Amino acid sequence: MVTSMTGYGRGESQNEQVKVFAEIKTVNHRFCEYTIRMPRQLLVLEEKVKKMASEYIRRGRVELFITVEGKSLVSKNVDIDWNLADQYVSLMDAVKGKYNLGGSISLQDILQLESIFLMEEVATIPSDLEKLLMESVKGALENLTQMRVQEGQGLASDLQSQLKKFAEIVAGVKTYAPSVVKQYKDRLTIKLSELTDGMIEDSRIVTEAAIFADKCDINEELTRLDSHVQQFSDTLKQGQPIGRKLDFLVQEMNREVNTIGSKANDSVITKEVVEMKSLLEKLKEQVQNIE
Structure with a gap:
């Protein structure tokens, strides 16, 4: 299940003396970073609060605010x-x-x-204040998780849509790529015939075409792209935090696309490379929000 790193949750708990409110805001971050604000008298509970939060949040910048109303502490x-x-x-x-x-x-x-x-x-801390505080934090975390999961589903849907477009372009390039060498060979034959009045050896054309084919061969890159696309799709179905793995796969896909762009001496493939890089940029932007 894809989970977003962005979300908000609120919880509260009370007795006859006090009411405890907990608010949690999370945004994307490379690691897990906490900022907790609560009454000074309750700071002894900060580690317990972090431990509970870590059961729900594994990555992101977390801001937690706890306030107490009612009887003075x-x-x-x-x-x-x-x-x-x-x-x-x-x-x-x-x-x-x-x-x-x-x-x-x-x-x-x-x-x-x-x-x-x-x-x-x-x-003057009421005896059951710790219990009330932890109940309010748990409620906020549950609301936060619900929102993060809901937003994550939207992110997953968008990622799958972009990935499908990317895979279609890769398939199209794979189908088109073999014709690049043939087109080069035909152009070379015509050009050399014009320069030599038709007196040209077929072996020379074959040799030149083979050299060109070796320089612009992108089969290896296309195969790796197919593998990365499949891994990306499979990763979206996993349950644990997947943001870092998806980010790595996008980087690898971008590396392969750059290599294709530098090797493929063809305007059609160059155009497709531009489109693939545009889609990868969108994937990267969305992946940054995934836990």
């Missing part, structure tokens, strides 16, 4: 640095005494000294 406690406060008050009294200043130190004066107050955050 953090409680705040306020304390005071009494030692520092004592120093502030002592210095205030010293200043008053040195400069004979009146008045007394008030509560308002103390409250202005923000540095003496200490704020401490304490994590």
Whole structure:
């Protein structure tokens, strides 16, 4: 089954205290790369989340966002640095005494000294929050997989269509190729006859035609193309991730087509080579989206 690397999934789970949301976005990437954003207090669960995601995703750039609504995951406690406060008050009294200043130190004066107050955050994670989080992530992954499979089916259909056109061109070139040598031999016979007033040895024409046939022989490349096309078609029916293998096959097919273009000294074949390269470009573009 062909699976796309592009997709989106969303899941949520809740109890009486909190609601957990998970959103996953994936795009094509050569390897498997994760970006996970979640409340800092839940980062201890990041590896568990990655492990679950790896059961559904084997290749692609993955962005996972987890949010929690409801009861706060953090409680705040306020304390005071009494030692520092004592120093502030002592210095205030010293200043008053040195400069004979009146008045007394008030509560308002103390409250202005923000540095003496200490704020401490304490994590308050509900006991079943991990279960809720993993349930929401699983739901998002299942939705994501459904979308990736659906898009993959569309990609497979398009790839098969392009591959069929490519195979038809290869078959046409294979049928046409033998006539290239005959056409060359006929042109050579006419040209040499004109230059020698018909006084030409058949052996010379045969020799020249044989040399030309050897230089422009593309049977080997066409045979390999047939093999690559069959492998490509068979690979589309496999269940495991196939994107890298398809990408390799497209590269090999492109290599054979380039060789045919450089060897075939014929305008018809050159035209077909251009068409084959155009189809290979489309195949390559689509293959980049397959897991």
